[in-house]
Amino acid sequence: MxxxxxxxxxxxxxxxxxxxxxxxxxxxxxxxxxxxxxxxxxxxxxxxxxxxxxxxxxxxxxxxxxxxxxxxxxxxxxxxxxxxxxxxxxxxxxxxxxxxxxxxxxxxxxxxxxxxxxxxxxxxxxxxxxxxxxxxxxxxxxxxxxxxxxxxxxxxxxxxxxxxxxxxxxxxxxxxxxxxxxxxxxxxxxxxxxxxxxxxxxxxxxxxxxxxxxxxxxxDKAVRRLRLEFAAPVPAADFLAVPGVHEASADGLVVTVQYEGSMAPLLRAATDREVLSVESGSLDLDEMFLEFYRDEVGEDVLAEEASEEERAAGRGSR
Ligand SMILES: Nc1ncnc2c1ncn2[C@@H]1O[C@H](COP(=O)(O)OP(=O)(O)OP(=O)(O)O)[C@@H](O)[C@H]1O
Ligand SMILES: [Mg+2]
CATH class of the missing domain: 3.40.50.300 (P-loop containing nucleotide triphosphate hydrolases)
Structure with a gap:
């Protein structure tokens, strides 16, 4: 070969x-x-x-x-x-x-x-x-x-x-x-x-x-995002128990959920209530990499790296 x-x-x-x-x-x-x-x-x-x-x-x-x-x-x-x-x-x-x-x-x-x-x-x-x-x-x-x-x-x-x-x-x-x-x-x-x-x-x-x-x-690994609008406010916590859901937040009539895998259990949970609209999208891959960074090394790695670069530049180390 x-x-x-x-x-x-x-x-x-x-x-x-x-x-x-x-x-x-x-x-x-x-x-x-x-x-x-x-x-x-x-x-x-x-x-x-x-x-x-x-x-x-x-x-x-x-x-x-x-x-x-x-x-x-x-x-x-x-x-x-x-x-x-x-x-x-x-x-x-x-x-x-x-x-x-x-x-x-x-x-x-x-x-x-x-x-x-x-x-x-x-x-x-x-x-x-x-x-x-x-x-x-x-x-x-x-x-x-x-x-x-x-x-x-x-x-x-x-x-x-x-x-x-x-x-x-x-x-x-x-x-x-x-x-x-x-x-x-x-x-x-x-x-x-x-x-x-x-x-x-x-x-x-x-x-x-x-x-x-x-x-x-x-x-395939990208976490997906679903935006659900309801006729009446729904607590975000109702979605946290749904399989595959990572995060859920509520703002007025809108609940935004981040999940991976199949959307079906999430839709079943949503249609228990009166749903006005559903919008689906993937998380941007850049955003995913930032998530990946945080998982690896903690929240502040990017900020830390930026300030290190600044210090290095200040010393004229290049
Ligand atoms: N000739 C050199 N002498 C001393 N340090 C160097 C030299 N070249 C690179 N470095 C250091 O090696 C590290 C990697 O630098 P490199 O240029 O490979 O990064 P990069 O990923 O290409 O970054 P950028 O996206 O800014 O181009 C940096 O800390 C840099 O300061
Ligand atoms: Mg370079």
Whole structure:
């Protein structure tokens, strides 16, 4: 069997006392779009930099298409497209000159394909980099990542700065690329992006992988919400005993219930009274992840992380 296109094996990276990545292991399969999610400073870019041999792991290893990230870095580059989170470009070159410069380093670029990419992303390659808006710079970054039709694309926060229409087109491109048997690994802060386009997702926090799940599994686990309006006030407590119900709250004539599994017992309990309206919806997955955070480490982890980041920024530790 062919090796998985991306394999991260017990990867650890320390910067002094900071453990940026702590014993992370996962694999990404051929044809898969895989999302890497986590808050600021979680260790996403560090993992990606180790994968690309831009920095050396403290321990553990990474493989791309079965090749060792460190020993076979040159061979890997031939099959790889990479969008860094901080792509440096020469301000005086135009978008096209930038791509020509990068193509010269890499080889194997089909310019008709580059034109197609830039048309689809609505990128104007005739302007100088210095004149680009941040979204337009990002488009040049995406085009350079895909211009050699890479078997493996590694994209660090690709949709940063892209407007919603361009995001949609970009996600369609990713799906086509994966459907052709290629592999995509992308990082993001927002589950809503990852939800739209990825097959599986790894969630990282403070260097540790806290979950690796398929989007389908995540959706099944999502707690659902039902909003019931009654002709007369009903105590929320009446619903707490119903199987599958996690939470219930009443506000005037409206009872809002969070539950998992089948809706049937809840509806049976509701129709004992006169129901005026019923509205059903899933909990947003982002909200679910916040729930997941709280379960893991207590209520204040996000606030705590934010203030740690601020302290670190104040010390100028980067
Ligand atoms: N070159 C470096 N020297 C020292 N510490 C570093 C270095 N690079 C990253 N770190 C630290 O490693 C941790 C992980 O950083 P990393 O850039 O991987 O996070 P990230 O998940 O990509 O965050 P963001 O969403 O903000 O891009 C942070 O605590 C960061 O300060
Ligand atoms: Mg990053």
């Amino acid at each position: 062919a090796p998985a296109p991306i394999e991260i094996d017990h990867l650890t990276k320390r910067f002094g006392d900071v453990v940026a990545v702590d014993d992370a292991s996962f694999q990404i399969e051929e044809g898969e779009i895989f999302g890497f999610l986590g808050p600021n400073g979680a260790g996403k870019s560090t993992t990606i930099r180790c994968l690309l041999d831009l920095i050396r792991p403290t321990s553990g290893s990474c493989r791309v298409l079965g090749l060792d990230s460190r020993k076979d870095a040159v061979e890997i580059r031939r099959h790889l497209g990479f969008l860094p989170s901080d792509l440096a470009m020469y301000p005086n070159l135009t978008g096209r000159q930038t791509l020509e410069f990068l193509a010269h380093l890499r080889g194997g670029v089909d310019w008709a394909w580059v034109d197609e990419l830039s048309e689809r992303l609505d990128a104007d390659l005739s302007r100088r980099v210095a004149e680009y808006s941040s979204g337009n710079r990002q488009k040049v970054g995406i085009i350079q990542a895909f211009m050699n039709r890479p078997r493996v694309a590694v994209l660090d926060e690709p949709i940063t700065g892209l407007d919603p229409l361009v995001q949609l087109e970009f996600h369609t491109m990713l799906r086509e690329h994966a459907a052709a048997g290629n592999t995509v690994f992308l990082s993001s802060h927002t589950l809503s992006e990852v939800e739209r386009v990825t097959d599986r997702v790894a969630f990282i926090r403070r260097g540790r992988l806290v979950a690796v799940e398929s989007m389908d599994e995540l959706r």
